[in-house]
Amino acid sequence: MPEHTPAQPPIATKKPVTRSFHGRDFVDDYEWLRDKDSPETIDYLEAENAYTEAQTAHLKDLADNIYNEITSRVKQTDMSIPVRAGDWWYYGRTEEGKNYGYSCRLPVEEGSDPWTPPTIPEGGVPDGEQIILDLNELAEGHEFFSLGASTVTDSGRYLAYSIDTEGDERFDLFVKDLETGELLDDRLTGVFYGATWVDEDYIFYQRVDEAWRPDSVWRHKIGAPESEDVLVYREEDERFTVGAGGTRSRKYLMIESASKITTETWVLDTTNPEGEFTVLWPREHDVEYSVDHAEVAGQDRWIVTHNATGKNFAVGETGVEELPPLRELNPLLPHDEQVRVEGVDTYQGHIVAAYRRGAIGRLAIMRLGADGYGSFEELDFDEELYTVGAGGQPEWDAPVIRVSYVSFTQPTQLFDYRVATGERTLLKEQEVLGGYDRNDYTAYRLWTTAQDGTRIPVSVVHRADLDTSTPQPTLLYAYGSYESSTDPGFSIARLSLMDRGLIFAVAHVRGGGEMGRRWYDDGKILKKKNTFTDFIDVADDLVDRGLTSYDKIVAEGGSAGGMLVGAVANMAPEKFAGIQAIVPFVDSLTSMLMPELPLTVTEWDEWGNPYEDPEVYDYMASYSGYENVAAQNYPDILAVTSLNDTRVLYVEPAKWIAALRDKATGGQFLLKTEMSAGHGGVSGRYSKWRQTAFEYAWTVDKATGGAVTR
Structure with a gap:
């Protein structure tokens, strides 16, 4: 790599290699950056870090102020x-x-x-x-630290916990005797997330294969060496990953093997922990289901969420010994084109259903009585945009449900909901120090009409006193993959953006899950470009409404959302003042052509399989952020990545920034690599706040044209 100073951008050496598939050749100048053990690669990443630091030095006061605002508003002892x-x-x-x-x-x-x-x-x-x-x-x-599993036996005596000190999401698991405070000799190395106790004698856990796919479930007997652990299930199909967990009733242990579009569940009675798991419904292509256990009128029943009767899922039930075909289950929540059922939680006396209607997640409760099932009753809330969830209640016989409620302007509230009476008791509200008043901010829903006539929900939040009669600086965010929904949530850090006059907008683009399974299907594989054009259409709509202007919009996306903003940067660079890409999946085609990489094969159901399908290859090649960098003016771009990320490798944004710097005719391109972190970035809350403050300072600078400096 040529010598440079922090005042000058690093210029990556070109070492062209040709990738050939399906008679198509692509010359990749920067694939050499994939070798993270090479001193040349590390030198280049460190040079980029030095350049980024030098080019953002003028933001130090602004970043420090935002950091101080965050720390002053967070109740740090809590x-x-x-x-x-x-x-x-x-x-x-x-x-x-x-x-x-x-x-x-x-x-x-x-x-x-x-x-x-x-x-x-x-x-x-x-x-x-x-x-x-x-x-x-x-x-x-340790420079990095992450807690994986943390689970206690029913008796309360033993704690199993796992830690990762590298950021590569490989954990070491330990067992602690909580009566003595001592660690047992049991130690499991290189395991995946999660651990499930059966009594005090056994731990069931997962391991990964060479491609970082959780492919197997193991049984460990307390007191025995790790070498004697027993493999209880291995998934040979590389499209599938496995997970294990127990039912709330403690009666059954479940193994779920799942691809992006198909699932299969195996079950074991916990009274026989060394027994064989048996399959409930054998896998059927494009059929997904999940199972929970309930006791209804004195009988054991399976409560099943499935899509065998429709894309938006339904809930059915059957006896644990009967197992009719999924399509013949007794319906509890039938399929509805307007309602996406997301799952159920079962308790001794009730069932909680989570579903989505009108781009908002909702909860409903069914009481169970001596004569069987009741009917689902939805919980009502006053705001237009909110997020509600149930959880944090592990006990089978609990008569209360722990309910969380949050919105863009309402800090998180935690309630106990008494099922028998419907009484709600507020247990805690997230405290915002410094005199926060939710009435100082406003949130509302807009609908953008896409080029093909589809109506796209858009969430908007800003200060209530902001003058929206003239264009204002805006941060436009989206994710748009994996049927993941970007739901309303409160952010203390975001207050620092809005108090500086920024609008925060979320484009709920296709590929996400906000509007049901069809919304997801219309933004994946050979329809993926809908995700990108929806985002551009939302930006256009915000400008047409007069809320903002193209020179005031900063686009942000992370991971798969980074793929989105990488594609948008090539498709509509003139419509953004800046683009912030966090661990961005911008070299997606290269990754999907490498089955040996972490996650690749399991991801083919999301993006398509370009390795075998020329049509998918050509389609992905047409939108890949890295491969479509062109000789055109770009907005300023900040890419943030982590050296030890196993989900989106650092090499993707590194290659992207190198290509932008080589080909673009305008724009400043910055790469910031955390050298001791993983996919989630730096660890430790103060370090995370520092990173957020830096990213927000960059956003404010670009959205305001440098007008806001503190």
């Missing part, structure tokens, strides 16, 4: 609402000045209401607290 499991209340807490938190518990007091969480003293440590994990202590001496 704790979660305790959740009961067995004879203990479990919770987490944080302390000001410390990057990581504590996992703690308190015993359930005799004579107290077993379903009303204890009151925790403000900013204090409750009497009788037991710290079961000090994450600061575990992270000490």
Whole structure:
């Protein structure tokens, strides 16, 4: 690589190699950057970091101010609402000045209401607290730290937890005796996320293959060496990944093997942990289902969420011994073209259903009685845009549901919902220090009509006193893949953007899940370009409405959303003042042609299989962010990546930035590589806030044309 100074951009050496598939050749000048063990690669990434630091030095005051605003608004010494499991209340807490938190518990007091969480003293440590994990202590001496599994036996005696100190999402699992505080000799190395106890004797966990695909489930007997662990299930089909977990009733252990479009579930009675798993419904191409266990009128039943009768899924039920075909289950929630059923949670006395209607996620509850099933009753809320969820209640016989509620302007609230009476008790509201008033901000829904007539939902939030009669700086965000929905959520950091006059907008483009399964299907494989054109159409609509102008819009996307903004940069560069791409999937075709890479084969159901299909190859080649860089003016671009990312390799944005710098006729291109991090970026909350402040400072600078400096 030629010598340079931080004032001059690094120019990557061209080492052309030719990729040949289906009679098509592509000359790749920068594929050599894939070798992360090469000193030349590391030198180049460090040179890019130095250049980025020099080119953003003028943003230091702005970034520092945003960081200080974040830290001043966050209640840094805080704790979660305790959740009961067995004879203990479990919770987490944080302390000001410390990057990581504590996992703690308190015993359930005799004579107290077993379903009303204890009151925790403000900013204090409750009497009788037991710290079961000090994450600061575990992270000490490591540049990166992430907690994977953290699960306690029903008795409360043993804790299984796993940690990753590299950022590559390979975890080492430990077992701690919570009565003595000592670690057992049991240690499992290189395991995947998650761990499931069966009694105090067995842990079921997953491992990955060479392509980082979780392909197997193993059984570990406490006290036995790792070498004696038993393989209980292996998935040979490279399109499928596996996961394991227990039902809330503790009666069954489930293994789910799933591709992007097909699932299969295996079950084991937990009274026989060394027994053989048996399949419930054998896999059927393009049929997905998930299973939970319920007891209804004294009988064991399977509650099944499936798409065998329609794309938007339905919920059916059957006896655990009957197993009629999926299409013949007794319906509890029939298929509805306007309602995307997302799943159910079962308890001893009720079932909670989650579904999506009108681009908003909703909850409904069915009470179970001695005479069988009741009917689902939806929970009502007042706001137009909100997110509601149920969870955090592991106990089978719980008469209450823990419900979370949040919106763009409403900080997260946590309720206990008493099923028998419908009473809601507010347990906690996220505190925003410094006098936050939600009435100072407004959020609303717009609908953009795409070029093909499709109506695209758009969420908009900004200060209520912002003058929207003239164009204002705007951050336009989207994801648009994997049927993942970008739901309304509150962000303390985002206040720093809006208080500087920015509009925050979310384009709920096709490829996401906001409008149901068809919305997802219309933005994948050979319809993927709908994702990109929807985003551009939303930008045009915001300009046409007078909310913003092209020289004031910054586009942001991460991971698969980074693919989106990479494609948009080539398709409509004149419509954005800046593009921020976080761990961006911008060299997608190259990755999908390398089955040996992490995730590639499992991703073919999302993007198509260009390795075998020339039509898919040509289609992906037509939108790949890296391969379509052209001699044209681009907006300024900031790409952020991590050296140890196993999901979207650092080489993708590195090649992209190198190509932009070589071919573009205008635009500044910056690459920032975290040298000790993974797909989620840096670890530690203060480091994450610093990174967010840097990214937001860059966004403010581009959206305001440098008019805002502090």
